[in-house]
Each structure stands twice: as structure tokens, then as C-alpha cells.
Amino acid sequence: MTGLMHHLIVAPILLPLVASAILLLVDERRRTTKAMISLGSTVLLILVALVLFRTEIGQGDFEGVYLVGNWAAPFGIVLVLDALSALMLLLTALLAVSALVFSLARWHAVGAHFHSMFQLLLMGVNGAFLTGDLFNLFVFFEVMLAASYGLLLHGSGPLRVKAGMHYIAVNLVAALLFLIGVSLIYGTAGTLNMADLAARIPEIEPDRRMLMEAGAGILGIVFLIKAGMWPLCFWLPTAYSAASAPVAGIFAIMSKLGIYVILRLTMLLFSEGPSASFGTVVLLYGGMATLIFGTIGVLASQALGRLAGFFVLVSSGTLLMVIGINDGAISSGALLYLVSSTLSISAFFMLIELVERGQDAGASVIAVTMEAYGDAEDDEAAESEGVTMPGTMAILGICFAACAVLLSGLPPLSGFVAKFAMLSTMMGTGAIGVPPTAAVWALAVLVILSGVAALISMTRAGIRTFWSSLEGTVPRVLVIEVVPVLFLLALTLALTVQAGPAMQYMDATIRSLSRPSLYIDAVRDAVRIPGYRDAATNGDAEGR
Amino acid sequence: MELVLSIAIGVMTSCGIWLILRPRTYQVIVGLSLLSYAVNLFIFGVGGVKANVPPILGDDVAASALADPVPQALVLTAIVIGFATTALFLVVLLASRGLTGNDHVDGRNEPR
Numbered sequence: 001m002t003g004l005m006h007h008l009i010v011a012p013i014l015l016p017l018v019a020s021a022i023l024l025l026v027d028e029r030r031r032t033t034k035a036m037i038s039l040g041s042t043v044l045l046i047l048v049a050l051v052l053f054r055t056e057i058g059q060g061d062f063e064g065v066y067l068v069g070n071w072a073a074p075f076g077i078v079l080v081l082d083a084l085s086a087l088m089l090l091l092t093a094l095l096a097v098s099a100l101v102f103s104l105a106r107w108h109a110v111g112a113h114f115h116s117m118f119q120l121l122l123m124g125v126n127g128a129f130l131t132g133d134l135f136n137l138f139v140f141f142e143v144m145l146a147a148s149y150g151l152l153l154h155g156s157g158p159l160r161v162k163a164g165m166h167y168i169a170v171n172l173v174a175a176l177l178f179l180i181g182v183s184l185i186y187g188t189a190g191t192l193n194m195a196d197l198a199a200r201i202p203e204i205e206p207d208r209r210m211l212m213e214a215g216a217g218i219l220g221i222v223f224l225i226k227a228g229m230w231p232l233c234f235w236l237p238t239a240y241s242a243a244s245a246p247v248a249g250i251f252a253i254m255s256k257l258g259i260y261v262i263l264r265l266t267m268l269l270f271s272e273g274p275s276a277s278f279g280t281v282v283l284l285y286g287g288m289a290t291l292i293f294g295t296i297g298v299l300a301s302q303a304l305g306r307l308a309g310f311f312v313l314v315s316s317g318t319l320l321m322v323i324g325i326n327d328g329a330i331s332s333g334a335l336l337y338l339v340s341s342t343l344s345i346s347a348f349f350m351l352i353e354l355v356e357r358g359q360d361a362g363a364s365v366i367a368v369t370m371e372a373y374g375d376a377e378d379d380e381a382a383e384s385e386g387v388t389m390p391g392t393m394a395i396l397g398i399c400f401a402a403c404a405v406l407l408s409g410l411p412p413l414s415g416f417v418a419k420f421a422m423l424s425t426m427m428g429t430g431a432i433g434v435p436p437t438a439a440v441w442a443l444a445v446l447v448i449l450s451g452v453a454a455l456i457s458m459t460r461a462g463i464r465t466f467w468s469s470l471e472g473t474v475p476r477v478l479v480i481e482v483v484p485v486l487f488l489l490a491l492t493l494a495l496t497v498q499a500g501p502a503m504q505y506m507d508a509t510i511r512s513l514s515r516p517s518l519y520i521d522a523v524r525d526a527v528r529i530p531g532y533r534d535a536a537t538n539g540d541a542e543g544r
Numbered sequence: 545m546e547l548v549l550s551i552a553i554g555v556m557t558s559c560g561i562w563l564i565l566r567p568r569t570y571q572v573i574v575g576l577s578l579l580s581y582a583v584n585l586f587i588f589g590v591g592g593v594k595a596n597v598p599p600i601l602g603d604d605v606a607a608s609a610l611a612d613p614v615p616q617a618l619v620l621t622a623i624v625i626g627f628a629t630t631a632l633f634l635v636v637l638l639a640s641r642g643l644t645g646n647d648h649v650d651g652r653n654e655p656r
Contacts, residue, residue, distance in 0.1 A: 158643045187590030
């Protein structure tokens with residue numbers, strides 16, 4: 001990447017920022033204009049993410065270091081694009097365009113500033129994926145959270161306000177823990193640049209090392225709250241199921257952001273030296289507990305929204321356990337699982353709203369449970385205009401079945417491919433041939449059990465929704481609401497067909513992640529662009 | 545100086561934690577504010593407590609007598625972000641009060 005192309009790295013942050021700023025200036029009544037600006041920005045974001053993704057395919061070495069402000073690495077702000085962040089950027093952009101198109105049917109009109117907040121959320125998420133130092137990670141996290149507070153409350157109603165209040169309180173405390181962790185790390189290591197930090201951590205003397213590890217542990221708690229590790233996850237199903245459908249669809253990437261940061265920091269900071277494999281035990285057992293809790297939750301959920309919330313926990317638990325086991329071959333399968341599960345959970349969140357639209361809100365939920373989780377929301381917007389989907393129930397049913405197949409990991413879709421990739425390496429049928437350890441056995445059993453639970457729960461929900469629905473009303477569903485769901489499901493189909501190249505990419509990603517020296521050297525050796533000031537000083541020197 | 549600072553951080557943190565575990569939304573927000581003050585002081589403290597020294601390296605300043613500027617910059621950012629999010633929380637709190645008619649964090653009064 002040279003010249004102007006290099007500046008594309010900062011585009012995923014700038015583009016949504018500029019779009020949201022412009023959107024603020026457009027009057028709230030000019031909905032079409034706002035929708036077009038927002039959609040344009042998101043589509044451009046996909047193109048940028050695709051270009052960035054293509055530069056990372058088949059390229060082992062780093063070139064994606066961007067010095068914002070043109071200061072050399074440990075002093076200035078740095079953005080780092082590698083295979084993992086390029087993948088996550090693409091995933092975010094794809095989810096974003098689906099959620100946005102979905103929202104255009106009616107949701108973007110039920111409250112103010114939906115599009116501005118949506119773009120700011122994208123900016124925060126993209127920034128967190130790209131940033132190369134801890135404090136900017138905090139700033140981007142806060143941008144993302146501030147936008148997500150607004151989005152969660154979008155549509156209002158007592159249920160959302162209550163869930164939103166809990167969500168905000170939990171995340172404010174998490175932000176404070178983030179600051180404590182960051183400042184402890186700065187106080188002991190003297191740097192916040194991730195690459196510089198990774199190089200300095202082995203050299204920290206033992207009496208300060210404990211403080212540094214305490215800081216890293218506190219920092220880890222923040223991301224585990226975001227990822228929803230048990231026992232830090234009780235806010236998650238409530239908040240996600242209270243959010244409006246397109247918002248929940250894009251929130252699916254936020255829990256993966258927590259996973260991403262944990263994966264990044266574990267691989268980068270704690271892969272070698274005296275602090276090696278710091279925190280992996282917590283991730284292993286925490287992930288195990290999350291997976292068990294999520295599985296029980298999936299079996300116990302009656303409302304579809306909560307069911308989807310617990311699928312987020314199952315996905316997080318599996319990924320955390322894999323990071324805790326810290327085995328390269330399993331991890332690359334897990335990355336495929338991350339992509340597949342994020343796409344299917346996001347599709348499921350949006351599908352739920354369509355399926356439940358025709359029903360009396362909460363008809364399928366036992367009255368006692370309804371009481372425990374608050375009254376049914378009542379946000380009947382005016383009938384939206386647009387082309388109604390023909391053959392609604394058939395298409396919704398097919399989408400629901402596809403989601404069930406994906407989430408339980410049955411063949412033929414990508415959920416199966418991802419779980420198969422993980423399980424086959426776990427059982428040592430690959431080239432490794434090492435008998436699996438107890439932790440790996442536990443992971444394998446739990447992954448299979450969670451799949452069974454998902455299948456049971458989805459079958460039950462499907463029968464109740466589609467076959468034994470009490471009212472015979474067919475929901476009025478627009479084409480632009482079904483298309484995003486179909487798009488996400490088509491992506492998982494593409495991921496299945498192209499599973500070979502996808503796995504190669506994941507393998508390459510994990511290989512480059514497991515060599516932190518690549519990352520460190522790339523950031524440290526990043527060359528500043530000679531600016532006019534350098535030219536001026538050189539000129540002075542020659543003049544004298 | 546260090547002792548006073550540590551005691552202040554400790555007292556504010558413990559008060560803050562007690563308050564955020566209370567059932568009334570107003571207590572929670574006061575607790576969050578106290579906690580954020582404690583954290584701000586803590587960040588300030590990790591740079592080393594120094595009085596009357598500049599944070600900017602000048603010609604007549606020895607590098608050893610320099611106050612670390614990074615924690616100060618971090619504190620500024622943290623204050624701004626904390627202030628904004630607290631204000632937002634206050635709005636949500638009022639919305640919840642309006643919608644549910646009471647100030648319990650779960651939106652309902654516990655049976656007496």
C-alpha cells in the first residue's frame with residue numbers, strides 16, 4: 001500500500017464521523033435525505049473495508065501502520081491494520097449495511113437522530129478495531145458506548161428505558177475500570193502504545209510486574225463485561241432483547257469487539273516472557289461458565305429476543321474458551337466460528353422482529369415470565385409504506401430454519417463448517433495427532449451440547465411460531481426488511497461454499513497473530529511521511 | 545502528600561461503591577460521580593505526585609524535575625468523557641422516573 005491508498009486505513013473512522021456530522025445538520029423531517037446520506041456512507045464503508053481486506057489477503061508482512069499526525073510510533077497516535085482488524089472491519093461494514101437497510105422500513109423514523117448515532121457507533125467500532133494504543137482504545141470505546149446508549153433507547157418505552165439504565169450503569173462502571181487499568185499499565189510500563197508495551201513487558205522488574213498484571217487484569221474485566229463472560233453477563237440478554245431489531249442486529253458486533261480486544265492483547269502482550277499466558281486460566285474457566293450459562297439460558301428462554309441474547313453468550317463463551325486454550329489450530333477454526341455466528345445472530349435478531357410482528361406481543365410467553373421481565377412494549381408505528389413481501393410466511397419460515405441450522409451448527413451451512421473445523425483439530429485428527437487435554441475435551445463436549453440445546457430451543461420456538469400460532473394473521477413484511485436478513489444468510493452460504501479460502505485466511509491471521517514480533521517491528525519501524533517542516537529544516541541545514 | 549491523596553481516593557471509592565449498590569437511581573448517579581472523581585485522582589497519581597513543576601520540557605527545565613504530562617492529558621480526556629456520560633445517564637434516569645413513576649433502579653418499588 002503506497003501513496004493515497006495508505007490513507008484508506010483512516011477512512012473507516014473518518015467516513016462515519018463526517019457522515020454523522022453532516023446528518024446532524026439535516027433537518028429531522030427530511031428523512032429520505034438522511035437515509036440516503038447514511039446509506040451512502042455505509043456502502044462506501046463496505047467498499048473501503050473490501051479494499052483493505054484484499055490488501056491483507058495472502059500478505060504475511062505488515063504494511064498497514066498509519067501514523068496519525070505523522071509522529072513516530074511510541075509518541076504519536078498509531079492505527080494498525082492487520083489481517084484480524086481487516087476481517088473485523090469487513091464484518092462490521094456488512095452487518096451495518098444490513099441493519100441500516102432494515103431500519104429504513106420503519107425503525108429509523110420512530111425517534112430522533114437514529115442515523116447520526118448509527119454512524120457514530122460505526123466510527124467507534126471501526127476505531128477500536130484499528131487503534132494501536134490503549135488510550136485511544138478507551139476513547140473509541142466511549143464513542144461507541146455513547147452512541148450505543150442512544151441507540152438502545154431508540155424507540156423509547158418503559159422496557160427500553162429500564163434496560164438502557166442498567167446497560168448505561170454497567171458500562172459507566174466498566175469505563176472507570178478501563179481507566180484504572182490503563183493508568184496502572186502506564187504507571188508500571190511507561191507507555192500506552194500496544195507494540196511498545198509488548199516489547200517492554202518482558203523487561204519490567206518483578207516488583208512492578210505484579211502491578212502491571214493487576215492493571216491488565218482490570219482492563220480484561222472491561223472487555224469481558226462487553227463480551228458477556230459469566231458472571232459479568234446478566235445485563236446482556238435483557239439489553240439486547242430490549243433494543244429495536246436493527247439496533248440489536250448491529251449490537252451483535254459489539255460483544256465480538258470485546259472478544260477481539262482480548263484476543264489481540266492476549267496474543268500480543270502475553271504470548272512470551274515471564275508474563276506468558278497471563279489470564280488464560282480465567283478465560284478458560286470463565287468461558288466454560290459462560291458457555292454453560294448460555295446453554296441453559298437458550299433452553300430456558302421463551303421469548304425469542306432473549307433466546308437470541310443467550311446465543312450471543314454461547315458464542316462468546318465458546319470463543320473465550322478457545323482463547324483460554326490458546327492453541328493455534330483451534331483458534332483459526334474459532335475465527336471462522338466468530339464470523340459465522342456474528343452473521344447468523346445478527347440475522348436472527350432482525351428476523352425475530354418480523355416473525356413476532358403478526359402476533360400479539362408476548363402471546364407465546366408465559367404470563368409469569370412476562371411479569372418478571374416487564375410489560376410488553378407498545379410501539380406500533382404507523383403502517384409503513386412500501387412493497388409488501390409476497391409469500392411472507394414461507395420466506396420467514398425458510399429464514400428461521402436457516403438460522404436454526406446455523407446456530408446449532410448442523411450441516412450444510414457455515415455454522416457446521418466452523419464447528420467441524422474446531423472439533424476436528426481438537427480431536428487431533430489433523431496433522432498434530434496429540435491426544436486432547438481435559439480442557440479441550442470440556443470445550444468439545446460443551447460445544448456439542450450447546451448445539452443440541454440450540455436445536456431443541458429453535459425447534460420449539462419454530463413450532464410455536466409457525467405451526468401452532470393461535471392467530472392466523474400473516475405479518476405485513478416489506479421487501480427491504482427481508483432482503484437484509486436474506487443477505488446475511490447468503491453471506492453464511494458464501495462462507496460455506498468458500499470455506500477453503502476462508503480457512504486459509506483464518507490460518508494466516510492466527511499465524512501472524514502468534515508472532516507478535518511482526519506487529520511490534522511494523523509499528524516501531526513505521527516511517528514518517530516527510531512533511532514540509534522536515535523539508536524546511538533540511539533546507540536550513542543546507543543553507544548553513 | 546501521597547498519603548492524603550491515597551486516603552482521599554480510598555474514601556471516595558468506598559463511598560462510591562456503596563452508593564452504586566443502592567436501589568435509588570439518584571444514589572447510583574452520585575456514586576458514579578464519586579467513583580469517577582476517585583479514578584481521576586488515581587490517574588493523576590500514577591504519574592508521580594509532584595508540586596510546582598512544569599509538564600512541558602523547556603530550556604531551563606531539568607528532565608528529572610518534570611511532571612509527567614501523559615496522565616494529565618489522560619485525566620482531561622477522562623473528565624470530559626465522564627461528564628458527558630453522567631449527563632446522559634441523568635437524562636435516562638429522569639425518563640425512567642417519568643415512565644415508571646418512581647426512582648427505583650428496576651422501575652418498581654419493592655413490597656414493603
